[in-house]
Amino acid sequence: MADVLVLGCGLIGTSIGLALRGERDVALHDSAPAVVAEAVARGAGRAWDGQEKATTVVVAVPPLTTPDVLFEAQRRDLGQTYTHVASVQSQVQQQVETLGCDLSSIVGGHPLAGRESSGPAAATADLFVGRPWALCPSGASTSAALHEVRRLALDCGSTPVELDADAHDASVALLSHLPQVTASALAGLLVPEGGQVSVDPARVVLSGPGLADTTRLAASDPALWAEILQLNAGHVAPAVRALAENLAVLAAALEVHAAAGVDPAEDGQAARVVEQFLIRGNRGRAVVPVKRGEVSEAFGRVGVSVDDRPGRLAALLVAAGAAGVNVEDVHVEHVPGRPRGVIELLVDVGVVTALRRALEAEGWHVVSP
Amino acid sequence: MADVLVLGCGLIGTSIGLALRGERDVALHDSAPAVVAEAVARGAGRAWDGQEKATTVVVAVPPLTTPDVLFEAQRRDLGQTYTHVASVQSQVQQQVETLGCDLSSIVGGHPLAGRESSGPAAATADLFVGRPWALCPSGASTSAALHEVRRLALDCGSTPVELDADAHDASVALLSHLPQVTASALAGLLVPEGGQVSVDPARVVLSGPGLADTTRLAASDPALWAEILQLNAGHVAPAVRALAENLAVLAAALEVHAAAGVDPAEDGQAARVVEQFLIRGNRGRAVVPVKRGEVSEAFGRVGVSVDDRPGRLAALLVAAGAAGVNVEDVHVEHVPGRPRGVIELLVDVGVVTALRRALEAEGWHVVSP
Numbered sequence: 111m112a113d114v115l116v117l118g119c120g121l122i123g124t125s126i127g128l129a130l131r132g133e134r135d136v137a138l139h140d141s142a143p144a145v146v147a148e149a150v151a152r153g154a155g156r157a158w159d160g161q162e163k164a165t166t167v168v169v170a171v172p173p174l175t176t177p178d179v180l181f182e183a184q185r186r187d188l189g190q191t192y193t194h195v196a197s198v199q200s201q202v203q204q205q206v207e208t209l210g211c212d213l214s215s216i217v218g219g220h221p222l223a224g225r226e227s228s229g230p231a232a233a234t235a236d237l238f239v240g241r242p243w244a245l246c247p248s249g250a251s252t253s254a255a256l257h258e259v260r261r262l263a264l265d266c267g268s269t270p271v272e273l274d275a276d277a278h279d280a281s282v283a284l285l286s287h288l289p290q291v292t293a294s295a296l297a298g299l300l301v302p303e304g305g306q307v308s309v310d311p312a313r314v315v316l317s318g319p320g321l322a323d324t325t326r327l328a329a330s331d332p333a334l335w336a337e338i339l340q341l342n343a344g345h346v347a348p349a350v351r352a353l354a355e356n357l358a359v360l361a362a363a364l365e366v367h368a369a370a371g372v373d374p375a376e377d378g379q380a381a382r383v384v385e386q387f388l389i390r391g392n393r394g395r396a397v398v399p400v401k402r403g404e405v406s407e408a409f410g411r412v413g414v415s416v417d418d419r420p421g422r423l424a425a426l427l428v429a430a431g432a433a434g435v436n437v438e439d440v441h442v443e444h445v446p447g448r449p450r451g452v453i454e455l456l457v458d459v460g461v462v463t464a465l466r467r468a469l470e471a472e473g474w475h476v477v478s479p
Numbered sequence: 480m481a482d483v484l485v486l487g488c489g490l491i492g493t494s495i496g497l498a499l500r501g502e503r504d505v506a507l508h509d510s511a512p513a514v515v516a517e518a519v520a521r522g523a524g525r526a527w528d529g530q531e532k533a534t535t536v537v538v539a540v541p542p543l544t545t546p547d548v549l550f551e552a553q554r555r556d557l558g559q560t561y562t563h564v565a566s567v568q569s570q571v572q573q574q575v576e577t578l579g580c581d582l583s584s585i586v587g588g589h590p591l592a593g594r595e596s597s598g599p600a601a602a603t604a605d606l607f608v609g610r611p612w613a614l615c616p617s618g619a620s621t622s623a624a625l626h627e628v629r630r631l632a633l634d635c636g637s638t639p640v641e642l643d644a645d646a647h648d649a650s651v652a653l654l655s656h657l658p659q660v661t662a663s664a665l666a667g668l669l670v671p672e673g674g675q676v677s678v679d680p681a682r683v684v685l686s687g688p689g690l691a692d693t694t695r696l697a698a699s700d701p702a703l704w705a706e707i708l709q710l711n712a713g714h715v716a717p718a719v720r721a722l723a724e725n726l727a728v729l730a731a732a733l734e735v736h737a738a739a740g741v742d743p744a745e746d747g748q749a750a751r752v753v754e755q756f757l758i759r760g761n762r763g764r765a766v767v768p769v770k771r772g773e774v775s776e777a778f779g780r781v782g783v784s785v786d787d788r789p790g791r792l793a794a795l796l797v798a799a800g801a802a803g804v805n806v807e808d809v810h811v812e813h814v815p816g817r818p819r820g821v822i823e824l825l826v827d828v829g830v831v832t833a834l835r836r837a838l839e840a841e842g843w844h845v846v847s848p
């Protein structure tokens with residue numbers, strides 16, 4: 111008997127296997143044998159023989175397929191506890207009940223840790239580390255089942271957050287599904303369609319990191335996301351409607367500015383609409399948790415310009431260590447076509463000056479003060 | 480006589496000074512003496528005495544103020560060549576002409592390298608490295624002036640891109656101003672207002688990196704961005720209108736799904752709208768340049784779990800160097816409250832396996848295969 115049987119070796123299923131490596135015995139299955147082979151080759155676990163039972167069965171397939179796979183796994187009595195990783199919980203919970211599953215052994219789960227890339231090749235062992243993992247027991251779930259699924263989430267390095275399915279779906283509509291919609295809408299306007307504005311492809315070079323970050327999610331799998339948005343339409347539709355309405359109000363204010371010969375009072379009113387729109391964005395951003403790995407403002411930065419020879423990064427860190435400084439993080443800037451790059455060392459603010467002096471004394475080219 | 484006189488020591492002005500450090504003699508001025516003092520203390524140049532002339536005058540103040548500062552600098556004959564860094568070019572060019580400036584010595588510029596933080600404290604020496612810098616000469620600009628401003632952009636490490644003011648403004652409306660609007664609109668919905676959907680503050684922990692990235696720009700200065708959006712309203716308004724309309728179409732399709740007892744044909748039509756919306760986003764994302772410093776898929780990743788003791792990062796890089804491997808980049812994951820972290824080494828894909836084996840042989844805990 112395996113500890114964990116993962117059904118579905120995509121990004122999430124394979125990452126669960128990688129995260130549990132060395133701690134739990136994981137069997138892997140996927141409807142596509144080549145996908146299982148890739149997940150096994152990556153070290154996520156061993157191939158399931160099609161018969162073996164497991165303490166915990168993790169259904170890691172797209173949300174529309176999740177209820178049927180759960181039902182079939184229960185019918186074959188494959189596990190003691192069952193969970194899944196669907197981005198939408200209420201619909202899955204209802205479907206599972208409609209299908210006649212035994213609800214007592216099922217606890218829905220949703221690790222908030224996607225990537226815009228998919229499949230076992232994109233999986234990583236630390237995908238869940240420090241991330242929330244929603245646990246949504248139904249009224250019928252046993253506390254033993256909840257305990258097992260919580261243990262799985264903890265073993266993957268995540269932080270379990272228990273809440274009911276509808277509260278989950280309402281929250282992720284704004285926190286996860288609306289960001290996807292926003293990124294897709296923005297990126298979509300970069301390509302011409304139906305006479306709408308679009309950008310000259312030769313000019314797209316004129317973009318900064320803002321466009322790259324704001325459109326990153328637009329690379330996500332359309333089929334998977336169409337499922338998610340439709341399954342959570344009850345919560346997502348009003349959010350998208352509100353977004354469209356707020357943008358229409360902003361567009362109207364900007365149209366006032368763009369028009370010639372506008373009454374100054376009307377123009378002043380439009381200016382207030384534009385500024386209030388941006389201020390509301392400030393307030394909203396202030397409640398967004400800073401992402402994992404983002405560097406606290408408490409760190410100081412020391413930039414060093416180095417040539418692109420092997421070993422320079424290690425030599426620099428050794429020099430910092432020799433100066434008695436613990437480097438908290440490192441950023442390396444790769445600049446295509448330039449023979450030199452900048453390595454940024456992040457250290458305690460109290461040692462920035464000492465580190466700069468020590469590195470300069472050793473002949474390093476410190477670029478930012 | 481200074482090489483460069485920077486008028487306005489905010490993020491961009493101070494970063495120009497830092498970027499030119501050691502290469503050009505830079506004098507700095509700001510209407511706020513404390514801001515000059517901070518820029519000087521950071522090493523961006525020396526304080527301007529209020530009289531000295533310069534080869535090139537860089538006006539780095541908000542766009543609405545830019546024409547007046549340019550006019551005054553020319554009236555006092557402070558430079559041979561004048562440039563500015565306004566995010567909107569046409570309106571500045573028109574204003575400058577209306578004020579009666581000598582257009583021959585002016586070439587508008589716009590480095591595409593903002594940050595969501597502002598002021599001299601946020602400035603960095605490498606802010607412009609590898610980034611585009613739009614140059615927008617008017618028909619009256621001399622080639623000597625264009626040459627000087629191009630040299631300034633190159634000396635800051637950026638890539639000059641020459642285009643006319645209106646083409647610039649049309650491009651940045653979509654590539655820079657619309658991402659700002661999108662991020663602000665999305666973040667704004669996280670805080671309650673006027674009975675719209677909003678998220679329970681206790682649930683905001685249920686967000687992943689997608690929300691953090693997609694709302695990053697929403698932290699930008701509202702007063703500055705209100706100026707930019709209004710000055711470029713002729714191009715931004717139709718883009719925001721199109722965004723609002725596309726989102727309204729998506730909202731209508733999702734409302735069909737959310738309604739009970741929908742006709743299957745209508746439901747199928749709505750499903751196609753949702754998927755096409757996401758596919759268009761995929762197509763748009765494909766034309767977005769990958770941001771500077773983003774790691775190519777050509778690199779392989781080796782994750783190593785380490786305890787949080789000083790010097791571990793350096794020791795790991797030394798171990799990699801001893802194995803003959805050049806580390807291209809490093810990601811450090813700081814996980815609050817956990818005694819261990821994961822350091823990810825990015826290396827040539829061809830050496831991943833060799834590096835893993837070498838590190839494991841030395842007793843390192845390699846976590847991802």
